[in-house]
Amino acid sequence: AQSVTQLGSHVSVSEGALVLLRCNYSSSVPPYLFWYVQYPNQGLQLLLKYTTGATLVKGINGFEAEFKKSETSFHLTKPSAHMSDAAEYFCAVSDVKAAGNKLTFGGGTRVLVKP
């Protein structure tokens, strides 16, 4: 069975500061990994994904994440936070080799950006 742990349900950062959201996963097979963002009153939007190849993945809005197999981690970063980054962020893992292409989500991290 797969699982995802996001460390910290709430993160507060100052505008212009580094954003770091932590995600650790467990999977019995090579995973596909995702970060989704949810803005208030909206659905989830894909930020970035890792499937194969380069372990440093760049996404939209200046975010990036690095897949570290030895640490079973997929932490999300952005060098300089913007007010518009205030949202909830979800890490997810998929085992596409199993039936269903199902995603298992972490509990989410809500980001507050202070002026």
Added chain:
Amino acid sequence: DADVTQTPRNRITKTGKRIMLECSQTKGHDRMYWYRQDPGLGLRLIYYSFDVKDINKGEISDGYSVSRQAQAKFSLSLESAIPNQTALYFCATSDLDRDTGEQYFGPGTRLTVT
């Protein structure tokens, strides 16, 4: 227009009532999913469907049922709603052919059971 739509967007209902949440997609995807979101728990899978004739239970299917009326439509029903089914419900789709694992989400339905 949105690729994945959900109706209603908000619903308040009473304990014991039957309620249906509807999802439609124009992406042409084969796979559709229903999730519920609860604070601190992320999204949990209720049901998923590979095509019209293939329906599967997810991790929290008790108290829910689904219907895949067409490739583009996937409905979630609560036969007898209870207060702990109060949550935000999301429909999602994915593309069998591309199969990267990426899913596309609707805007959600906020359901309150009183």
